[in-house]
Amino acid sequence: MEQSSVRCKEIVEICVLAGKIMLENGGETYRVEDTMMRIATAYGAEGPQSFVMPTGIMFAIEGTESATRLVRISRRSTNLSKVTEVNDISRRIAGGHLQPAEARALLKGVECGEPVYPLRIQLLLAALASGCFLILYEGTWSDMPAAMLCGGTGFWLLGWMTRLSSIRLFGELIAALAVGLLSYLAVRLGVGQQHSTIMIASVMPLVPGLLITNAVRDLMAGHLVSGISKGAEAFLTAFAIGAGIGIALTFNA
Amino acid sequence: MIAEYLSQSIASFVGTACFGVIFQIPKRSLVHCGLAGMVGWIVYYGLIKADADPIAATWASAVLIGLIAHYLAIRFKVPVTVFSVSGIIPLVPGGMAYDAMLNVVQNDYPTAMQLGAKAFMLSGAIAVGLVFSEVINQVSKKARKRAF
Numbered sequence: 001m002e003q004s005s006v007r008c009k010e011i012v013e014i015c016v017l018a019g020k021i022m023l024e025n026g027g028e029t030y031r032v033e034d035t036m037m038r039i040a041t042a043y044g045a046e047g048p049q050s051f052v053m054p055t056g057i058m059f060a061i062e063g064t065e066s067a068t069r070l071v072r073i074s075r076r077s078t079n080l081s082k083v084t085e086v087n088d089i090s091r092r093i094a095g096g097h098l099q100p101a102e103a104r105a106l107l108k109g110v111e112c113g114e115p116v117y118p119l120r121i122q123l124l125l126a127a128l129a130s131g132c133f134l135i136l137y138e139g140t141w142s143d144m145p146a147a148m149l150c151g152g153t154g155f156w157l158l159g160w161m162t163r164l165s166s167i168r169l170f171g172e173l174i175a176a177l178a179v180g181l182l183s184y185l186a187v188r189l190g191v192g193q194q195h196s197t198i199m200i201a202s203v204m205p206l207v208p209g210l211l212i213t214n215a216v217r218d219l220m221a222g223h224l225v226s227g228i229s230k231g232a233e234a235f236l237t238a239f240a241i242g243a244g245i246g247i248a249l250t251f252n253a
Numbered sequence: 254m255i256a257e258y259l260s261q262s263i264a265s266f267v268g269t270a271c272f273g274v275i276f277q278i279p280k281r282s283l284v285h286c287g288l289a290g291m292v293g294w295i296v297y298y299g300l301i302k303a304d305a306d307p308i309a310a311t312w313a314s315a316v317l318i319g320l321i322a323h324y325l326a327i328r329f330k331v332p333v334t335v336f337s338v339s340g341i342i343p344l345v346p347g348g349m350a351y352d353a354m355l356n357v358v359q360n361d362y363p364t365a366m367q368l369g370a371k372a373f374m375l376s377g378a379i380a381v382g383l384v385f386s387e388v389i390n391q392v393s394k395k396a397r398k399r400a401f
Contacts (some may be wrong), residue, residue: 026276031332079277080335087332117274125271132268135260136294136343155275196355200347209342210276213334216380220387242354249358 008065010100011043016069017107019050019057021086025079028214029054030221035090039103042094054226078210081116119159126205127152133204139197146183146192150202154179158206172206172240173247179203180248195252199245208237258295265294265343272339282335285325290340293318297344311344311378312385318344319386337383346375 015036022032032052036059040048046063054076060068089106092098098106117125130151131144139147154175161171183198192198211234219227269290270283278286293314300310322336349372356365 026334027332028334078275080332080338081277081279084279084282084331084335088330091330116277116280122275125274129268129271129275132264132271133343135264136268137348196351200351204342204345204347205272205275207342207345207347209272209338209345210334212345212376212379213338213341213383216383217334217387220384238350242350245351246354246358249355 005065005067007043007100008045008061008063008067010104011040011045012059012061012067012069014043014100014104014107015039015048015050016057016059016071017104017111018086018090019052019059020071020073021107021111022083023052023054023057023073024076025082026077026210026214027083027086028221029218029223029226031083031087032057033223035086038094039090042096043100052223052226054229079115082110082113085110085113123152123156126155129205130154130202134197134201137197137200139194139201143192143194143198146186147198147201149191150179150182150186150198151205153182154202155205169236169240172237173244175206176203176241176244177247178244179206180245181251184248184252199248203241203245206237206241208234211237258298261298262291262295266291268343269294269339272342273335276335276338278335278339279331282325282329282331285329286336286339289318289321289325289336290343292321293340294343308374308378311346311375312382314344315341315379315382316385316389319383320389323386323390341379341383344375344379346372349375 018039019032019036022035023029029052033050036050036052036057037048040061045061047061049060049062051058055073057071057073058068060066086107089098089103089110093103127148131148133151134144134147135141157178158171158175161174162168165171179202180199183192183195183202186192186198187195211230215227215230215234218230266287270287272290273283273286296317297310297314300313301307318340319337322333322340325331325336326333349368353365353368353372356362356368
């Protein structure tokens with residue numbers, strides 16, 4: 001009896017850890033629930049129950065032995081590699097290839113893992129992405145350096161601002177504003193020609209793509225609360241970017 | 254014409270792969286992610302050049318990206334979002350939203366509302382496209398199960 005209670009607690013702990021990593025790193029809510037249920041079932045838990053929201057996880061095992069855990073998610077970022085790794089681990093657990101102790105060690109390793117791409121590379125590639133989007137939006141090749149400069153600066157500023165203050169919306173607004181002003185400056189200095197295309201291409205790294213996809217996928221899976229709240233977050237982000245660009249435009253007018 | 258399509262393909266491939274890095278997707282998925290984005294964008298670009306309605310073009314491209322993402326996800330056992338997230342980014346109606354904002358600043362609210370509604374519909378087309386690909390995927394999964 002004692003042993004099964006210990007085991008029950010261990011299973012809940014593994015499930016919640018897996019769910020926490022996924023949710024913190026940009027996994028969809030339905031995927032988090034699905035993964036936790038799969039792990040619990042694979043370890044033979046009776047009646048697993050989960051309730052996941054963007055800001056917290058509740059997980060319980062009911063049966064002869066029961067255990068419940070609640071975890072608050074306060075810090076969220078985007079690291080789809082970690083989501084993929086947890087996905088792989090849960091697949092191996094479901095296949096019966098991992099003992100609880102091994103699974104826990106692996107998950108702890110994923111939780112503490114370093115980002116695949118360091119910040120420097122991310123910045124550089126965000127700048128390159130802005131340059132590529134300039135071409136997609138029919139800008140001229142000669143504007144590319146200006147777009148790369150503006151896009152890189154905007155992305156860097158967003159990261160810096162979110163470290164400085166917990167209000168993400170403000171960071172997005174400031175970043176968009178800086179992008180707008182910089183693109184005017186670039187045109188004034190003769191580095192670029194069309195400030196509108198430069199601006200549009202340079203704000204692209206700020207676009208909440210993950211939120212949009214996750215909102216749609218969660219809504220489809222029937223997770224109405226998560227879907228709507230993520231949709232609202234995406235909308236607010238878009239609004240903040242729009243406001244930042246709007247302020248920049250008034251400076252010119 | 255060919256040069257145009259070539260530069261568009263290269264730019265969309267590199268652009269979406271760069272977005273994959275921003276979202277920190279696994280290294281082995283970067284090339285596939287770029288390919289998904291490239292195919293989606295070229296279809297969109299071709300449709301727009303053929304005078305298709307932007308909403309329909311966005312929808313069709315989003316469906317295609319979703320289907321490719323589902324195929325790659327099953328093939329490489331990776332979450333679907335890894336491929337679909339960066340693929341849809343070029344479709345986001347940034348230019349339209351910019352024009353709407355410009356009209357707001359110039360106090361031309363009727364035009365701004367018009368453009369804003371259009372941008373909103375375009376984002377809706379992306380969402381509906383993703384839903385369609387998901388439904389197609391689910392139906393085909395069921396059909397495959399029944400076949401066995």
